[in-house]
Amino acid sequence: MLKNRLTIRIEWGDCDPAGIVFYPQYFKWFDACAAALFTAAGFPRADLVGKQGIVIPMVDTRCKFLIPFRFDDELTVETTITRFGRSSFDVQHKILKGADLAVECSETRVWSRIDFTGPERLKAQSIPETVIQALSQDDD
Secondary structure, three states, X not given: OOEEEEEEEOOHXXXXXXXXXXXXXXXXXXXXXXXXXXXXXXXXXXXXXXHHOEEOOEEEEEEEEOOOOEOOOEEEEEEEEEEEOOOEEEEEEEXXXXXXXXXXXXXEEEOEEEOOOOOOOEEEOOOOHHHHHHHOOOOO
């Protein structure tokens, strides 16, 4: 599967009063990393949303925090898809502190079209084969 890597430096505003990264920041980064993975595969979020009305909301998540991060630390997020269903797919994020696994997250997201005519507003769609193929490439 295609893997994307993103490096982030911890800013002062990312931390809570205890001086460690406030946990919601991780989910902000996970969302950005999922978007970066799709961009690396040739499907930028701006095009998906703006031209096709496609969004990929998170519907389930689980996270393990193993090593804390503090102000000015650098982290590397590795993101890949681990499973494709008809309209859903699983994303795995591994955050490394140096070579050590610090945070591990799994998400389920749904390939959805914005529906401006109905009350539900989002409708699950089949993931196009071109998207599956692009994200299934080996990470060379």
